[in-house]
Amino acid sequence: MWRLNVVRHKAGRPDISLEEFKFKKRAHEKQLRQARRDRQLVSKRLLVNDDEDEEGGTMDTLASDQVLEYLQMITNGRESLDTESQLRALRKALRDPSAQLTFIKQQCSIPALVTNLSGPNTQCRLEAARCFHELSHSPHREVDPWRLRQATPYLITYLSGQSPKFTELCLYTLANMCPDSDSVREMLLAQGIIPALTSCIQIHRYNLAVVEAVAFTFSQLVSANSAAEKIIPAVLASGLIPYLLSGLTPDPQFGLGPAIECAWCLHYLCCSNVDSGTLVAHGALLQCTSMLVTLGGAVAKGSEMEGLELLIWPLLRCVGNLLLSGPLGTLQSHVNDSRFLAALCAFAQVFLQTHPALTRESVWVLNNLTADSSVFCSALLYLNLVPALMQLLHFSHGINTMVLRVLGNIAHHGREYCLHLAQAGLLSALCATMKMADSEVVTFSLEVLDQLVSSDPQLADEFIKQNGLPLLEAMQYNSQETIRIRATHLLEHHLTPHCTVDTSEVA
Numbered sequence: 001m002w003r004l005n006v007v008r009h010k011a012g013r014p015d016i017s018l019e020e021f022k023f024k025k026r027a028h029e030k031q032l033r034q035a036r037r038d039r040q041l042v043s044k045r046l047l048v049n050d051d052e053d054e055e056g057g058t059m060d061t062l063a064s065d066q067v068l069e070y071l072q073m074i075t076n077g078r079e080s081l082d083t084e085s086q087l088r089a090l091r092k093a094l095r096d097p098s099a100q101l102t103f104i105k106q107q108c109s110i111p112a113l114v115t116n117l118s119g120p121n122t123q124c125r126l127e128a129a130r131c132f133h134e135l136s137h138s139p140h141r142e143v144d145p146w147r148l149r150q151a152t153p154y155l156i157t158y159l160s161g162q163s164p165k166f167t168e169l170c171l172y173t174l175a176n177m178c179p180d181s182d183s184v185r186e187m188l189l190a191q192g193i194i195p196a197l198t199s200c201i202q203i204h205r206y207n208l209a210v211v212e213a214v215a216f217t218f219s220q221l222v223s224a225n226s227a228a229e230k231i232i233p234a235v236l237a238s239g240l241i242p243y244l245l246s247g248l249t250p251d252p253q254f255g256l257g258p259a260i261e262c263a264w265c266l267h268y269l270c271c272s273n274v275d276s277g278t279l280v281a282h283g284a285l286l287q288c289t290s291m292l293v294t295l296g297g298a299v300a301k302g303s304e305m306e307g308l309e310l311l312i313w314p315l316l317r318c319v320g321n322l323l324l325s326g327p328l329g330t331l332q333s334h335v336n337d338s339r340f341l342a343a344l345c346a347f348a349q350v351f352l353q354t355h356p357a358l359t360r361e362s363v364w365v366l367n368n369l370t371a372d373s374s375v376f377c378s379a380l381l382y383l384n385l386v387p388a389l390m391q392l393l394h395f396s397h398g399i400n401t402m403v404l405r406v407l408g409n410i411a412h413h414g415r416e417y418c419l420h421l422a423q424a425g426l427l428s429a430l431c432a433t434m435k436m437a438d439s440e441v442v443t444f445s446l447e448v449l450d451q452l453v454s455s456d457p458q459l460a461d462e463f464i465k466q467n468g469l470p471l472l473e474a475m476q477y478n479s480q481e482t483i484r485i486r487a488t489h490l491l492e493h494h495l496t497p498h499c500t501v502d503t504s505e506v507a
Contacts, residue, residue: 044176045216046137047169067093067102075112087116087127094134104135104143114150129155129169136176145177145184152177152184156193159200164207167200171213178220185224189231193221198238208254211247215261218244222268232274241269241282248291248315256307263288263314270318276325285322285334288315296343299350309355312347316361323368335369338379344369345385348392348399356397363392363402370409377410377417386410386424393429400433404444411451418455427452427463434471439480446475446486453494460494469495 070090074083093099103109116128132151135143155170174193177184197214204210218240221231247262266288270279279285292315295308323331347362366389369376380386389407393400407426411418426448433445449468453460463469472495475487 043179045172067099084123091130100138133173136173145181156196159196168213175217175220194234198240201243208258212258212261215265219265228272232272245287260311267314267317270321288318293339296346300346320365360399367405381420408448415455418452
């Protein structure tokens with residue numbers, strides 16, 4: 001019997017063209033990136049210093065000769081107090097992009113900062129680190145992260161320090177150097193950044209600001225296309241996973257930031273195809289589903305916690321991809337709460353208007369759950385969640401096709417399941433979806449209809465009573481060959497005999 005394919009976000013589906021898959025993947029990832037931008041979860045972070053108000057706010061833009069003057073004073077400085085004040089002035093000047101270009105072009109600029117970063121004066125080290133942080137956030141290509149590489153050994157070493165604020169500064173500076181630079185990532189890996197980050201989160205595991213910064217830095221490392229070869233195996237072997245999982249629980253006072261970054265980091269690990277069994281063994285699937293159950297309850301009650309969807313999104317991606325890491329039967333013990341199905345349906349409904357891609361993501365996870373699982377298919381019927389899913393058949397953005405996949409997964413289990421679907425009104429719903437302009441929706445509708453009417457003659461009769469025959473007859477002239485073939489098959493093998501019998505009885 002025909003079987004709906006599991007949708008993998010880690011690889012293309014075999015039944016669509018490569019170009020079509022790439023187009024849909026780019027569109028979906030664009031929505032994810034937009035969601036992160038909306039909440040300022042960008043690829044680089046710029047920290048705001050606590051002492052800004054005391055210092056009188058941001059300094060006016062300085063001329064290039066003033067930047068050079070500060071640099072000369074720092075290079076030739078004798079008194080640590082003077083050096084500290086010059087570094088502070090330089091750091092504020094480096095907020096201006098033109099000043100960054102002037103500074104980086106000077107041959108002695110980076111060595112001068114490194115000298116202070118590695119020196120004995122604590123305040124000078126702090127101001128030098130802040131200067132590097134400003135440079136790491138530069139929008140200019142000329143301020144290449146590779147130019148800042150002399151600072152990385154010290155920044156990594158300082159991760160084991162006891163000052164949370166200084167540690168956080170070093171973390172975000174290192175994280176800002178990672179995007180779009182394979183050479184920098186390889187250098188940081190060779191310098192031992194992964195064990196340093198693991199040790200850092202162990203030391204500061206109760207400081208949520210540092211936990212968020214560590215998770216963000218890990219995300220910058222493991223999100224690279226080349227991460228699967230060296231970086232992700234090293235992360236999985238580092239002992240970091242339990243700390244990321246413990247960071248998934250939002251703190252009511254601190255906010256969602258740490259949980260969001262830990263979830264995104266886990267997402268990059270889950271979709272890498274590298275040893276998903278280790279993640280499952282650590283309890284990643286169980287922890288993510290438990291968190292989604294909790295968040296589903298909050299969403300159902302109308303929680304207005306800002307940015308909640310940015311936590312739900314990566315958690316869904318984690319679960320959906322982990323469900324593909326092995327036979328579903330062996331993973332069911334990690335997804336043993338029926339409330340998880342209700343949570344997925346709640347997400348699909350609540351975010352339909354504001355984040356339709358998140359609705360599709362929720363139904364995608366439902367698809368992966370119900371594929372090859374009579375347990376979850378039965379649970380959807382028992383919890384009466386099918387009517388809620390059928391309401392989504394009217395919406396595009398790939399939502400209705402994904403819902404049809406889930407319904408097809410249920411129908412695949414035989415007559416009793418098909419009868420329950422028919423009682424929920426699926427036949428009339430299919431009559432509506434078969435009229436849609438989207439050929440993919442029509443194709444999936446025909447496939448689900450095939451499973452229904454072939455399972456029980458009563459369902460074929462019911463479809464005929466709902467004036468479904470004219471729809472199929474019209475499809476025999478459709479421009480899509482697949483649709484023509486499927487419509488003809490349904491008419492000849494399942495529906496025409498029933499129609500003939502009914503006609504004779506009327507005569």
